[in-house]
Amino acid sequence: MTRAVVTSGLLAAITLALALAEASAQQRTPQQPVQPQQAAAPQPGRAAQPVADAGSAVKDSDVVAKIGGSDVTAAEVRSAISFLDPRQQAALARDPALLSQTVRAILANRLAYKEALSKKWEEQPAVQAQIARVRESVIVDGYLKSVTAPPESYPSEAEVKAVYDANASALLLPRRFRLAQVLIALPKDADKDADEAARKKLAEALKKLKAPGADFGKLARELSEDPASAEREGELGWVGEPDLRPEIRSQVTGLAKGAVSEPVRLDDGWHVLKLLDTEAARQRTLAEVRDGLVQRLRAEKAEANRRAYVNELLKQSPPVLNEIALSRLIEAKTESR
Known part of the structure; x- marks a missing residue:
């Protein structure tokens, strides 16, 4: 189906x-x-x-x-x-x-x-014509898949390893950061009074967050205006460096583990972040990517087999095209638009 x-x-x-x-x-x-x-x-x-x-x-x-x-x-x-x-x-x-x-x-x-x-x-002619086209497409697609599928033994372990080695740079996992945040909400189009109120809240929050021995998680529950992360004591989880917004990345990459950032203004308000942990960049192991590589290699092999099979069919029964009629057909279609 x-x-x-x-x-x-x-x-x-x-x-x-x-x-x-x-x-x-x-x-x-x-x-x-x-x-x-x-x-x-x-x-x-x-x-x-x-x-x-x-x-x-x-x-x-x-x-x-x-x-x-x-x-x-x-x-x-x-x-x-x-x-x-x-x-x-x-x-x-x-x-x-x-x-x-x-x-x-x-x-x-x-x-x-x-x-x-x-x-x-x-039973309408237009519907019957469409059903016929779909039927032909389904039959041809299923048949070609059956005759061009690579053998179960493909690819070999040596072939998988060769592709893994050749794509080492593309298999690099970027540096990751485990972050928590406190959000002081402030819409982008906020008026002057709202802006002043948010800045006052922000100053009070920063004073508490940067105090010696401050419990960031407890304060996030109390102060953050992002309910989703506040429930998790501000936790945002692990985030890859490329996935960080540029404004956040510039702050986080310079933080020491356990440090709290300066406020970062985004469209929804002020974000104050804490760097909970860092994981260095590393290359994915062959075991981690093997299944994906096998699927890619099998798909590429099947496509190559399909092209070769179709080309062989065309060699056995070479088509004869009326190029003049085809060009006129295209011209007529263009003029009717």
Whole structure:
């Protein structure tokens, strides 16, 4: 079952729901000085009518929703999710409500399909032509994948090691910093009174944060106006140096471990950071990147095999093209625009 056949409308619905949810979340979330490093741990989705017990693993055959006489199985939901990009999949994992919307999109797709069939929509010439094109594409794509897939033994360990050695510079993990912060909120368009009030709060916070023996975590809970990090005593976690905003990077890279930075003004307010720890840059080990290298090498090999196979087919049955007719076809199409 391919993306083109099954889920073009469904994917559009899911993607739109995710985009709207993401936009809404961005409006509610204070600006952070770093880019997130890891997605939150997956949470279980909400099923309309689950068959499996809540505490058991969900099998592909389990029914997670019903509409009329039609069931939606866990396998169908997983298949739909597999076509989303990693960012969208992470969003679904973080928010069970989005997973529920995905199931609703599947149900809506099912209803629309049933109605279309009842009106014999598939018998329309334009629809039949499109189905024929998709059918041909699915058959050809599946066949070529089957005849051009590299053998299971590819690549060998020696080939993987050679690629690893040749790409050593690209496999470098940058220096990382473990940071905590206190945020004194101040919108970019704040008026003079708000600015003065924020600066007063900032001065008081700095005095406490830089006092000998100050407990940064406790003070972050008390003073920070970023609820998310305040709950974690200001902790932002480990952040790679390239992922730091330039304004933050210039402060953090010069700090000693355990030191507190000078205030950094960003669009959402004043950030005061503490450097909790530093991890030096290092090269990823072969064990860390082996699976990714194998996947890349197999994909490249399959693509090379595909090109060679198609070229051989063309040699065996050379095509004859009417270049004049083709040029006229292109000209006619251009003029009709």
